[in-house]
Amino acid sequence: MAREPLATGATVDGFLIGEKLHSGGMAALWEVTRSDIDYPIVLKAPQIQDGDDATAIVSFEMEQMILPQLTGVHAPRCVAVGDLARQPYIVMEYVPGHSLLPLLDKAPLPIADIADLGAKCAIALDAIHRQHVIHLDIKPSNVLIRDSGEAVLIDFGLSHHELMPDLLAEEFRLPIGTGPYISPEQVRGVRSDPRSDLFSLGVMLYHFATGQRPFGYPRTKSALRARLWRDPVPPRAIRADTPEWLQEIILRCLESDPGLRHPTAAQLAFDLQNPGEAPITARGRKTQRDSLATMLRRRWRLHSTPARAALPIAEQIEAAPIVMAAVDLGDDLTTPSDVLRETVARILRALPGARLACVNVLRLNRIGANYVLDEQGRNIHVQRLVELREWARPLGLPEGQATFHVLESPDTAGALIDYARVNRVDHAILGARARSPLLRLVGSVASRVIAEAPCTVTLVRAPDLSVADPATAADGASDSWKNG
Amino acid sequence: MLIAIMSDMHGNREAFDACLAHAQRQGVERYVLLGDLVGYGADPGYVVDLARRMQDSGAVVLLGNHDEAISGSTADMNEYARAAIEWTRCRLDVAQKKFLRDLPRTHREGDVLYVHSEASDPRAWIYVTNSADAERSMRATDARITFCGHVHRPLLYHLAPGKQAAPFTPNSALPIPLSATRHWLAVLGAVGQPRDHNPCAAYAIFDTERRAVAWLRTPYDIERAAQKIKNARLPAILSARLYVGR
Structure with a gap:
């Protein structure tokens, strides 16, 4: 050429x-x-x-x-x-730094490193998915880590851009990808699902955790197809100190049905950055592969369901946002947390795939650190968590949809903004107090979050009933006229 | 250089004006009109006069089957198209008809071919409705890129050596680069009568330096264009379909 x-x-x-x-x-x-x-x-x-x-x-x-x-x-x-x-x-x-390839030889890696690398990769995937691109060849040699810490994805030769012609899909009938990492739907010829990248990342994390490949190194098409129904040996069976939360995340990535994986890379990053917050299911606890009956059922179902093209990436991401509710657990009765909860409920009804992070900021004094216990000697942090859960209870959310976080900081607005940035929050919802001696202070928190948070911000305000509307005022006047 | 390519104006003044204004805002330097200036819409004279002025200042203007039918036969047309052509004939003067008659069928610039219908037989007004039609057109020319209209639905076909043609439906305004190793048939949507379930007027901008094409849409005053068609007592379907783009 x-x-x-x-x-x-x-x-x-x-x-x-x-x-x-x-x-x-x-x-x-x-x-x-x-x-x-x-x-x-x-x-x-x-x-x-x-x-x-x-x-x-x-x-x-x-x-x-x-x-x-x-x-x-x-x-x-x-x-x-x-x-x-x-x-x-x-x-x-030129991106200086190393690919993740040498780490395979060092596996099994420390648990904290696996979560950290996984979160970095998931954040990078979220960034390219939001630009309509699915990588489709995620593996250690295609991920570099910058000196500044961010993951960089390279080699977009097998990728799919949903706003451009997919020349590979049109011309090649064989599955396109790298044997150990290719997702089941790619094996079936589907190249339009961003969750395929989550599967490949799951293969990497499994390898980092156990030192083994979850599906081996298949070299034939039929060997490649086995991952469509055969689940891997649970990491805990290979490495006993694998935490349940990490196994939960890895095996969720490796689900054969993309609908059972995390709905977005951002939600996967959220779970990796908040270890142990999401609930553990049987998936996280199991120490044996699925039974023969389960496997056969999966295999049978596969025959009756043709591979389907996925929804457009933007639709998938918009349907599963990370929503942060900044809950003010003030003691006075003017707290608008009820109004906040109603707004959150409306959003979650419209977007059942959303993740809700309920966040409260425990303000610390800049000097002095005896904040941990209150006068009665109770742990304030734990008490706040209990109150947050109680706040969310009326929402009646399914397990796993909401997580609870008490941030400790002298700077309420700064803590909320940082949280939103690190956790890739899509939509922050805060309550404003209608009347309060702290109005100015709270107002400044809300306005700083609105100005600086890297996401959509909704400010919820309870109607201020102390201000008389004209009709009430007129009634009042007629009353006094009558009295007079 | 940015070239605005427009097809199937069909006497729709409001849609044509909206596309030209939209293209101007994008910094377009040249214009190519792929034919069917008239037919269906109520402002054929306006569109023909404007196209003539554009041609005088360097635009390429090609012949479409409806333009040809003004001085020719309507035998191949359905009853609505025929009714519109007969109505249009009475609205155009001798000079306007001569302008249409003299329009060329194709225009070639380097490895780019412009044509109203397709390249295998530009006289036959063949509709490109599937990959086989597209492949026949692409194999008939050594031009790497062909722009056409005629079917009123945006589509991009590509053909690699030794392969079969494959389609892609443009689904955003993002410019799509057309690599030099394969043949491309870029089918434009219609300015004056879109049929892809999107009522917005459709055209494209070709960036010659980047060899990239963007399929663009712009809303226009459909109400006004449709009302004129009703006032002219043209078949009702010709105004109704503008609202739904089909």
Whole structure:
């Protein structure tokens, strides 16, 4: 394809080619420079011999389409793409740092590291899913960690962009992906479900936790299909100190039916960042694989249900937002927490896939740290949690939909804003007090959250009954006239 | 350079004006009209005159089957189309009819072909309704990119060497890059009579530097366009379908 071979010292479209960094199966990477670009960049060129695998060409074509569309820290910044007919290449930001590949040799990893890496990957997936892209080849070698800590996803050659033609889907009937990581629906030819990436991430987390691959390394199509009905050995059976909450998360990712996985990458990140908050089901506790009967049932159901295309990504994400209710547990009766609860109830009725995080801020004095116990010696933190649960009880939510968090901070607004940012909250709902000696203070919390939180914010206010409306005032006047 | 490509205006003044204004706001520098300036709508004279002025200032204007029928036969048309053509004939003067008659069927610029219906036989007014139709068109030309209209529904077909043609329905305004290794048939929606269940006027912008096409929609004053069709006593379906885009 390439008219002239790329070589150190040559110039392509203004890019001066430096050292060859890598030469892999499908592509080579070169260090390049251009005078107007002041950050490190690399040139990726396909290595396609004559009559070579057509997938490699189409896959490079797809990456040339998709990478320039992506923005943000979770994908390498694309600088330029070279005409496929003339000199095919992609020039992109060089991301320093390591891929997750070497970690496979170090597995099993410490539990906290697994949750941390998993959350970073899930946050990166959330970022690309929100840009209409499904990666479809998530594996340790395709995830880099920046020095600043964020995960960067690379190699979008097998990806799907839902607003662009999927050239791979049209041309290849075989499942496209990497054997150990490919999701069951990809095996069945579905390339439009963002939850496929959650499955592949689950395979990674399983490997990090146990040192083993959940579905081995299948090399035939029939071996690949086994994951459609056969569940993996529970991590706790391999590594006894795997916490139930982590097994719950990993096995949920590895559910064969995408509908049983986390509805969004953001909700998966939420669970990984808040270990132990989500309830544990039988999935988290089991130490044996499903029974033969269960497996056969799954296999039978599979025959009767054809693979279905997924809903558009934006619809999936919008149907399953993370909602934060900032609950003020003040002692006075003017607290508008009832009105807040009604608003939350309305939103959850409309969006049953939503996750609700009930948050309260326990204000600390900047100096002095004897806040933990109140005058009666009770643990205030625990008491607040109990009150939060009680606040949410009338909502009658199914187990797992709500979690409860007491944040300790001298800065109420700052704590709420940080919480919303870290947990990728989509919608924060706060109550404002209609009347209170603290009105000014609370008002400033709400206005700061509205101004600074990286999400939609709804301010709920109870009607102020102390202000007489004109009709009441007129009645009052007529009364006094009558009395007079 | 950004080129606005519009097809199937069909005498709909309000839709045409809305698309031109929308395109201007996007910074478009050139215009290509893929034919069917008239038929169905109540303002054929306005659309023809405007197209003529655009042609004078460098726009490409092509012939569509409805334009051809003004001075030709309506034998292949359904009764509504025929009624509209007969009505339109009485509304156009000699010069306007001559302008339509003289329009070319195709226009070629580098590896881009513009045509009203499709490339395999531009005289036959073949409708591209499936991948096989699209493949026939793409195989008939060495142009890598063909733009056409005629079916009033936006679609993008692509064809790689040694493969079969495959369709994609554009579902956003995001520009889609058309790689140089395959053939593309970009089917535009209609300006004046959309039929893809979206009543907004449809057109496209081709970015020649990035080789990318964006399928765009703009709302327009349907009420006014429909009322004129009613006042002209044209078949009722021609006004009703504008509201629902089918």
